[in-house]
Amino acid sequence: MxxxxxxxxxxxxxxQLELLTKESTILRIDYEGxxxxxxxxxxxxxxxxxxxxxEHELSVWLHVDYPQSAPEVRFVTPLFHPxxxxxxxxxxTQCGIAWQPTIMLTHVLARxxxxxxxxxxxxxxxxxxxxxxxxxxxREIPLxxxxxALRNAWEFRWSELQHHVEPIPTKKADAKGQLxxxxxxxxxxxxxxxx
Numbered sequence: 001m002x003x004x005x006x007x008x009x010x011x012x013x014x015x016q017l018e019l020l021t022k023e024s025t026i027l028r029i030d031y032e033g034x035x036x037x038x039x040x041x042x043x044x045x046x047x048x049x050x051x052x053x054x055e056h057e058l059s060v061w062l063h064v065d066y067p068q069s070a071p072e073v074r075f076v077t078p079l080f081h082p083x084x085x086x087x088x089x090x091x092x093t094q095c096g097i098a099w100q101p102t103i104m105l106t107h108v109l110a111r112x113x114x115x116x117x118x119x120x121x122x123x124x125x126x127x128x129x130x131x132x133x134x135x136x137x138x139r140e141i142p143l144x145x146x147x148x149a150l151r152n153a154w155e156f157r158w159s160e161l162q163h164h165v166e167p168i169p170t171k172k173a174d175a176k177g178q179l180x181x182x183x184x185x186x187x188x189x190x191x192x193x194x195x
Contacts, residue, residue: 119144
């Protein structure tokens with residue numbers, strides 16, 4: 001890939017990742033420069049389960065062959081998961097991503113969030129045999145451990161909005177249970193026509 005195309009792709013990746021961080025209360029990224037090839041990614045979960053680590057750190061490296069070859073993704077914090085090697089290295093095919101140059105990092109990070117919150121587990125493509133064996137038999141932890149999608153900022157804003165909504169005043173019945181009379185219609189202004 002020519003250098004100008006690579007620079008353009010790296011810039012586009014950054015732009016998309018920055019947009020994703022605005023749409024997520026879960027994701028935070030660190031990087032250096034205007035078109036970085038390395039990212040530190042932080043995913044913050046909300047599980048109440050005592051054995052689940054809520055803070056996940058990943059390193060993402062967009063090597064010189066990127067995007068022709070998949071990025072190198074590694075969980076820096078330990079993650080006991082069948083599709084993540086004990087070293088933290090992630091083979092994207094074991095996580096259900098058949099790499100193509102058109103796939104953006106936002107898609108990869110959405111899947112890594114699914115992996116981190118245990119929403120994605122493929123017991124047919126195991127990288128960590130001990131984790132695979134445990135997941136085949138475990139029944140005590142409901143999965144996923146965090147139900148939120150990565151693009152969740154709208155959920156957060158909606159829940160905040162619901163707390164600030166003023167109740168709509170309603171007319172109450174009098175002591176005899178009679179509602180106040182309806183007002184007379186003066187015209188069609190109360191009617192809405194939908195096509």
